[in-house]
Amino acid sequence: MFVPPLSSAPVAKTEGISFFDRYLTLWVALCIGAGIALGRFLPVVPETLGKLEYDNVSIPIAVVLWIMIFPMMLRIDFSSILDAFKMPKGLTITLTVNWLIKPFSMFAIAWFFFFVVFKSLIPPGLAREYLAGAVLLGAAPCTAMVFVWSLLTKGNPAYTLVQVAVNDLVILVAFIPIVTLLLGITGIAIPWNTLLLSIAFFVLIPLVLATITRRLVVGSRGVKYYEKSFLRKFTGITITGLLLTLIMIFSFQGEVILQHPLSIVLIAIPLILQTLLIFFIGYGWAYRWKLPHNIAAPAAMIGASNFFELSVAVAIVLFGLDSGATLATVVGVLVEVPVMLMLVNYANKTRNRFPESALNVA
Secondary structure, eight states: OOOOOOOOOOOOOTTTHHHHHHTTTHHHHHHEEEEEEHHHHHHHHHHHHHHHEEETHHHHHHHHHHHHHHHHHHHHOOHHHHHHOOOHHHHHHHIIIIIIIHHHHHHHHHHHIIITTTTTOOOHHHHHHHHHHHHHHHSBSSSSSHHHHHHTTTOHHHHHHHHHHHHHHHHHHHHHHHHHHOOOOOSSOHHHHHHHHHHHIIHHHHHHHHHHOOOOOOOHHHHHHHHIIIIGGGGTHHHHHHHHHHHHHHHHHHHHHHHHHHHHHHHHHHHHHHHHHHHHHHHHHHTTTTTOOOHHHHHHHHHHOOOHHHHHHHHHHHHHHHHHHHHHHHHHHHHHHHHHHHHHHHHTGGGGSOOOOOOOOO
């Protein structure tokens, strides 16, 4: 694994960066704290919101995720999707890391920590459940949040869409065999409605609506207005959606965090190490292949983050709501955003170590 070094040259300041964006880490920390406090002192709020779900997909979280994704979709020009296929190396990295490395490295790291390092702290039966939850996370690369990470690193939106679409297709055929192989569980029942609904809601519907919006605006006001003025109207919406998502997620799980602090920490350690490992494998590989940064960043991000809606849903179906496996998938949700924001920051600081983009970005 090769880690692209931080450049010794000064990093150019981001033009027009707002006070809000500059202190994003602070807002994230405040929102995490607010979410935990909301779940602890006003439990009726997350309890009410938690009832609003369909096929294990939380409607409130889906809405705020949609708020994050839609601005990203507005930047996609269908003609640039064809150009994205001219970068097969990026897709090669994504597919290899996500399906030939990630599930197996997750199993190895989780097994080592749960059965060796934390052997005296975790009973064997519970360790097996934690391992199962970790594997479910490792076998499901991200669908929705990767659009946010790509946007924050100025990734190519068309390429991001292509890699998400390709991985969604692979999930349909590879998820069950991989989980069965690693856990020895037969007769796995995938909640197909959850999977298909997530793909439709987080990819297909916002893409169609964004495409219609783009054509209407460009048709009436022109490309220059669309790119220079219209898209600016959505500045900050993605970050707002991200912060609202954090408040909701941590309000739902605030009581779990407070009741099982040691379990949360024990599960989080291997999950965080796995996230870092997968990111740097993909990012370092892209650096070696001299891919442009707006391809390298999203290629690394999709493997590092997880399709947590699917993982949580499958854990509930297989092991039950109160199982260690379900808790492990929930911890995956809790640690993902802070860790991914750290990796976004690293990717942005190392941008000038990569070639300039060969693909157009709106």
